[in-house]
Amino acid sequence: MNGHDERPYPARPARRYANPITPFRVFVCVSLSLLVGLHMYAYLWGPHDISTSISDVKYFVMQLSREISQVHRKHERLQSEVERVSSALPVVAAAAGRAKEALRPSPAGSxxxxxxxxxxxxxxxxxxxxxxxxxxxxxxxxxxxxxxxxxxxxxxxxxxxxxxxxxxxxxxxxxxxxxxxxxxxxxxxxxxxxxxxxxxxxxxxxxxxxxxxxxxxxxxxxxxxxxxxxxxxxxxxxxxxxxxxxxxxxxxxxxxxxxxxxxxxxxxxxxxxxxxxxxxxxxxxxxxxxxxxxxxxxxxxxxxxxxxxxxxxxx
CATH class of the missing domain: 2.60.120.260 (Galactose-binding domain-like)
Structure with missing residues (x-):
């Protein structure tokens, strides 16, 4: 013993540093919430004309219906053309067969x-x-x-x-x-x-x-x-x-x-x-x-x- 107290000193607790990303996340979430809230308020209680929005939606629906009708008519025309060509194929095949037989040399006894x-x-x-x-x-x-x-x-x-x-x-x-x-x-x-x-x-x-x-x-x-x-x-x-x-x-x-x-x-x-x-x-x-x-x-x-x-x- 040298006369000094050799008891260890208590360990200092580790210093905690604040995460710099957390305030930014909070800011972004708050800003987005305010913007969404303002937008909902303007849409629900703001001074806008809802009939205009309905008219726009109706116009787009009519345009879409018209395009669908045109596509349907084109499909029907294409189907009729396919049926017409399909019905003509046997005739063409038969004519080609007759022409082929007419041009083919005839073997003995044919x-x-x-x-x-x-x-x-x-x-x-x-x-x-x-x-x-x-x-x-x-x-x-x-x-x-x-x-x-x-x-x-x-x-x-x-x-x-x-x-x-x-x-x-x-x-x-x-x-x-x-x-x-x-x-x-x-x-x-x-x-x-x-x-x-x-x-x-x-x-x-x-x-x-x-x-x-x-x-x-x-x-x-x-x-x-x-x-x-x-x-x-x-x-x-x-x-x-x-x-x-x-x-x-x-x-x-x-x-x-x-x-x-x-x-x-x-x-x-x-x-x-x-x-x-x-x-x-x-x-x-x-x-x-x-x-x-x-x-x-x-x-x-x-x-x-x-x-x-x-x-x-x-x-």
Whole structure:
């Protein structure tokens, strides 16, 4: 002990400093409260015209209603346009499909149903363009006689005309019921001179559809048939383009690519019917078309003299 009192002095309490942010917050809250109070007083008890405020609100509501009505009308017009376009789309799609099918090359044996078929594919056997029926071989035509007079007229016409008047129907455009070449049985042939020398690529056979036939059946339609190319009318070794079959349940006009193309062109062809679809008495051929490419240097025959006719027909 050194005589000094070593008891510790009591600790001094920490000095507390005032927060300078608190007065500012108080000031802001008080100022805002006064401003809000003054505004409420002016709005509730101040000398302002409340009818003006109501009119302004009414005006804005009317403007908003008008804009909404315009938007609604535009929406209705747009909806009607969408419906109109939607209704037109199937028609456009169908037209595009028809155009696509018309422009697409037809494979062998395909069925064609074109209202304007002859404008799509050239027919070198057409009589009005220069084709001609030369003979029908030993094919016996079928004719329904109403009496002795009609029989006599038919026999006289057959004897006087050597161009096979009945068989000419196969190279003429008419294809109404009865406008055909009818022959007895299910086998027959017709020799056709084309309008020029042609590199043959295909042929078409046409028959009436069942729904316009009086019997609702086309059993007299050819079934299997053959096309041959002849160097002359009496050619003993013709070129065989192939044997084809007409589908009686298909489209009226049916196109067939030749099975065995020829390197040379032909101006005479022979169309042979090998069977029909079951008619026991006769067969009807409505229209035969021959398609291909005209050989270079060959012009269609428009005017042929009698001497030229004999030379061409006899080879």
């Amino acid at each position: 069925l064609l149903s074109l209202a304007d078929y002859d404008r799509q594919m050239g027919d070198f056997a057409l009589e009005s363009a220069g084709g001609r029926v030369l003979d029908t071989g030993d094919t016996e035509g079928y004719f329904h006689y109403d009496g002795p007079v009609s029989w006599a007229l038919h026999e006289l016409t057959t004897w006087a005309c050597h161009e096979c008047q009945a068989a000419r129907a196969v190279i003429q455009p008419g294809t109404l019921p009865g406008q055909c070449w009818a022959f007895k049985g299910d086998r027959g042939q017709v020799v056709i001179r084309l309008l020029a020398t042609v590199h043959i690529t295909g042929l078409s056979l046409e028959h009436i559809p069942p729904h316009i036939d009086p019997t609702r059946e086309i059993l007299s339609a050819p079934r299997q048939f053959q096309l041959e190319g002849l160097k002359s009318r009496t050619d003993a070794s013709p070129h065989d383009f192939g044997v084809f079959e007409y589908n009686k349940n298909g489209n009226p006009i049916q196109y067939f690519d030749v099975t065995w193309p020829a390197s040379q062109g032909f101006s005479i062809v022979r169309f042979k019917v090998l069977s029909n679809w079951g008619h026991p008495v006769y067969t009807c051929v409505y229209r035969v078309r021959v398609h291909g490419d005209l050989l270079l240097g060959q012009a269609p025959r428009s005017h042929v003299t009698v001497q030229e006719e004999a030379r061409i027909d006899n080879g």
